[in-house]
Amino acid sequence: MLYIIQKITSGQAEPPKVFADQNSARAAFTDLVHQTSAADFHTYCTRQHADPDSFATALAFAENENTQGAYCCYWELAVEAAGAAHTQQLAEQNSASALQSVTEVQQHVLAVQTELHGLSEKLSDMSQELLRLHKQLSNDQEQVDSTGASGAGKRPDLVPDEQDEKYQTAEWRDFVQSLIQMCGGNRGEFPLLSRHDWRQAIYDNQTTLEYWDWVAIAIDVSIERARANGYSIEEDNAQKGHFAFLAPSGERSSILYEMEDLAWCAAGLHAKQQGRSE
Numbered sequence: 001m002l003y004i005i006q007k008i009t010s011g012q013a014e015p016p017k018v019f020a021d022q023n024s025a026r027a028a029f030t031d032l033v034h035q036t037s038a039a040d041f042h043t044y045c046t047r048q049h050a051d052p053d054s055f056a057t058a059l060a061f062a063e064n065e066n067t068q069g070a071y072c073c074y075w076e077l078a079v080e081a082a083g084a085a086h087t088q089q090l091a092e093q094n095s096a097s098a099l100q101s102v103t104e105v106q107q108h109v110l111a112v113q114t115e116l117h118g119l120s121e122k123l124s125d126m127s128q129e130l131l132r133l134h135k136q137l138s139n140d141q142e143q144v145d146s147t148g149a150s151g152a153g154k155r156p157d158l159v160p161d162e163q164d165e166k167y168q169t170a171e172w173r174d175f176v177q178s179l180i181q182m183c184g185g186n187r188g189e190f191p192l193l194s195r196h197d198w199r200q201a202i203y204d205n206q207t208t209l210e211y212w213d214w215v216a217i218a219i220d221v222s223i224e225r226a227r228a229n230g231y232s233i234e235e236d237n238a239q240k241g242h243f244a245f246l247a248p249s250g251e252r253s254s255i256l257y258e259m260e261d262l263a264w265c266a267a268g269l270h271a272k273q274q275g276r277s278e
Contacts (some may be wrong), residue, residue: 233264
């Protein structure tokens with residue numbers, strides 16, 4: 001058995017060291033890790049409560065931790081042995097070709113890792129650019145909403161008064177619970193008001209409620225808005241039990257809803273998008 005250690009940094013592979021004795025190789029590898037990444041290795045041992053003089057600790061650190069471009073490598077190569085002297089002879093005869101192959105493989109791996117690192121940086125830059133564009137589009141949309149042709153000004157909040165007394169009654173709590181059950185449990189989601197919408201409402205300081213309380217009040221407000229703005233609901237002739245809403249302009253919703261109240265809620269959200277007041 002041959003034991004080989006090698007250090008690779010910044011695309012350069014240092015000459016490998018070959019040992020016939022396992023203990024000597026492991027001790028040399030542990031020292032190499034100490035020399036190459038002293039600060040990072042000390043932090044790793046402290047975090048893992050590991051023995052810094054242990055070969056297993058050094059090997060685990062070299063295999064799993066990011067050493068900022070420096071890699072300590074350890075290999076064991078099986079060879080035929082007929083005693084220590086014969087093993088040493090085999091090492092002298094075969095180490096050159098074996099180590100050359102190992103070095104070429106390691107350099108190829110390092111080149112791939114370098115390319116992946118560059119790709120990661122490009123993806124990170126693209127992600128930052130997408131976030132910037134998303135923020136810019138959101139700001140542009142807010143300006144359009146506040147200065148649109150409808151002249152309605154700033155859109156009304158989805159939930160104008162969360163402290164209204166009717167939202168504190170036992171009947172209202174029963175409604176919230178029935179809504180949760182209808183949508184498949186507390187981890188579910190209302191089809192017209194997503195958790196993303198709720199998080200946006202929190203971000204815009206429109207609500208401090210939990211998701212389902214916010215949904216329930218939003219439904220109530222949307223239905224009131226729809227009725228106040230002249231919307232109506234009709235059952236579809238082809239699909240009984242499915243409903244569409246009609247806008248004051250006569251526009252009919254392209255989506256059919258399985259419940260009448262759901263259609264009313266959709267109508268209220270449509271009225272809000274059109275800039276109609278409550």
